[in-house]
Amino acid sequence: MEHHVNETGIRIPAWAERVADSLGAGPHVVVSGISVSGNIHAGNLREVLVAEAVANALRQRGEKVRFIFHADTIDPLRKIAPGIPQSYEEYIGHSLSHIPDPEGCHVSYAEHFLVPFEEALREMEMDIEVLRSHDLYERGVYTGVTSEAIEHTEELRGILQDVTNRKMPEHWSPYLPRASSGKLTGMRVLEHLPEQSSVVFADEDGWEDSADYSRGEGKLGWRVELAARWKALGVTFEPFGKDHTSRGGSTDTADRMAREVFHFPVPGRYEYEWIGLKGRGDMSSSRGIVLLPKDLLEIMPPDAVRRIILGRDPARRFDIDLEGGFPRFMDEYRAEAGEPYVPFAHLVTVAQTVGEDVDAAARMLRRGGYGEATRDMDKLAQDLRYARNWAGEWAPESMRLGLLAPAASQEAASRLDDEQRAYLREVSARLGAEMDGDTVQDVLYTTAIERGLKPKRAFAAVYRVLLGKSSGPKAGPFIAGLTLDQVTERFSL
Ligand SMILES: [Zn+2]
Numbered sequence: 001m002e003h004h005v006n007e008t009g010i011r012i013p014a015w016a017e018r019v020a021d022s023l024g025a026g027p028h029v030v031v032s033g034i035s036v037s038g039n040i041h042a043g044n045l046r047e048v049l050v051a052e053a054v055a056n057a058l059r060q061r062g063e064k065v066r067f068i069f070h071a072d073t074i075d076p077l078r079k080i081a082p083g084i085p086q087s088y089e090e091y092i093g094h095s096l097s098h099i100p101d102p103e104g105c106h107v108s109y110a111e112h113f114l115v116p117f118e119e120a121l122r123e124m125e126m127d128i129e130v131l132r133s134h135d136l137y138e139r140g141v142y143t144g145v146t147s148e149a150i151e152h153t154e155e156l157r158g159i160l161q162d163v164t165n166r167k168m169p170e171h172w173s174p175y176l177p178r179a180s181s182g183k184l185t186g187m188r189v190l191e192h193l194p195e196q197s198s199v200v201f202a203d204e205d206g207w208e209d210s211a212d213y214s215r216g217e218g219k220l221g222w223r224v225e226l227a228a229r230w231k232a233l234g235v236t237f238e239p240f241g242k243d244h245t246s247r248g249g250s251t252d253t254a255d256r257m258a259r260e261v262f263h264f265p266v267p268g269r270y271e272y273e274w275i276g277l278k279g280r281g282d283m284s285s286s287r288g289i290v291l292l293p294k295d296l297l298e299i300m301p302p303d304a305v306r307r308i309i310l311g312r313d314p315a316r317r318f319d320i321d322l323e324g325g326f327p328r329f330m331d332e333y334r335a336e337a338g339e340p341y342v343p344f345a346h347l348v349t350v351a352q353t354v355g356e357d358v359d360a361a362a363r364m365l366r367r368g369g370y371g372e373a374t375r376d377m378d379k380l381a382q383d384l385r386y387a388r389n390w391a392g393e394w395a396p397e398s399m400r401l402g403l404l405a406p407a408a409s410q411e412a413a414s415r416l417d418d419e420q421r422a423y424l425r426e427v428s429a430r431l432g433a434e435m436d437g438d439t440v441q442d443v444l445y446t447t448a449i450e451r452g453l454k455p456k457r458a459f460a461a462v463y464r465v466l467l468g469k470s471s472g473p474k475a476g477p478f479i480a481g482l483t484l485d486q487v488t489e490r491f492s493l
Pocket of ligand 1: 101102103104105106111112
């Protein structure tokens with residue numbers, strides 16, 4: 001990947017530098033806005049990472065940058081996401097921040113989905129401010145722009161009709177007051193009282209009520225809010241996915257609203273493409289194709305997550321391969337990061353062989369010729385965890401290993417012929433505790449040749465009694481990583 005590394009060691013991809021170059025002088029406010037109506041998946045993370053890369057490029061240029069994650073917590077629930085009880089139908093139209101957590105573990109529905117994402121951002125050590133829209137409304141951050149929007153209701157309606165080619169309802173208002181039922185949708189705004197920063201409205205049953213928009217008693221409709229938010233937060237850059245930038249989409253309406261109603265310059269933009277999961281399709285909470293950032297952080301370090309999610313160019317569609325292609329991705333990542341090289345596939349073998357025993361892993365790596373990787377034992381422990389988690393969750397069957405228990409090994413051996421059993425007995429007698437991988441490999445091979453046994457059948461016997469498979473990782477280093485007892489116990493047939 002084309003990139004530069006700045007003084008703090010942060011990698012700035014070339015595309016992000018180009019985007020930053022196209023933005024004017026600062027100070028800059030870089031924002032990424034995401035709905036919290038369901039799981040915030042790795043596809044959503046792509047948007048935040050695009051924004052982060054541009055924010056870093058601006059910082060590198062010496063600009064002052066405020067980097068914001070705007071969580072749409074006040075938005076009304078629109079539909080029931082997969083896994084949410086049907087009884088939640090009653091909350092449709094209510095603010096996500098005002099709906100109970102479906103699993104009861106957080107203070108609201110919004111927090112249930114937002115908190116795990118926030119934790120992932122923290123784990124990635126992202127220099128980002130997380131803002132909750134319900135809190136911004138309650139603190140009065142949107143009071144000015146809300147008043148302005150209501151005053152310009154007719155112009156906003158005109159823009160919406162023009163751009164979307166849809167006729168807006170007669171009583172359309174840019175503002176959605178919250179009724180005493182908790183519902184935001186379906187109210188009719190009757191009067192604006194700018195001095196009291198409130199509106200009078202008729203609720204679902206026609207009863208009159210009022211809402212104070214300086215205290216979060218309602219919100220702007222989503223399309224108007226987008227433009228209003230740019231002004232209220234002073235946004236200078238925001239990335240968007242193609243769902244927003246299509247013709248007649250929310251950026252088309254927001255651009256005109258910003259220029260014609262709010263008199264605020266349209267922020268710089270970057271259109272990113274979606275990512276999919278190889279073999280499963282585009283990521284989508286509503287279709288249940290969900291890969292969470294924390295799933296990724298279980299199998300690779302944060303900077304590898306950045307690399308795999310952004311890809312070479314986030315303007316292009318890309319399928320993440322967490323299965324067969326993943327070891328190669330990790331090898332490329334480590335090589336680029338200048339880390340001591342151990343092929344990821346080998347780490348996966350080691351991790352599955354030694355379990356949680358880091359010292360045993362270090363011995364196995366030293367014997368395999370990867371001693372450099374054992375200098376930082378904390379890092380090694382972490383890398384082994386990544387490898388083990390990957391093996392458990394994503395590895396193709398051919399890479400999944402488990403040393404057979406002695407009884408299962410006996411059972412597997414009963415399917416070998418006499419020649420193969422005799423071969424294993426002889427290998428067992430020749431092996432020594434301090435042999436390294438190459439030496440063991442040599443013993444395995446020469447013993448087969450001397451006995452007139454075809455190497456293919458010899459090695460098949462080895463894999464059969466150790467792993468219950470007909471093939472596996474390179475046998476010499478694998479056996480060298482086991483204790484001599486573990487091997488002789490299974491070879492002395
Ligand atoms: Zn929860």
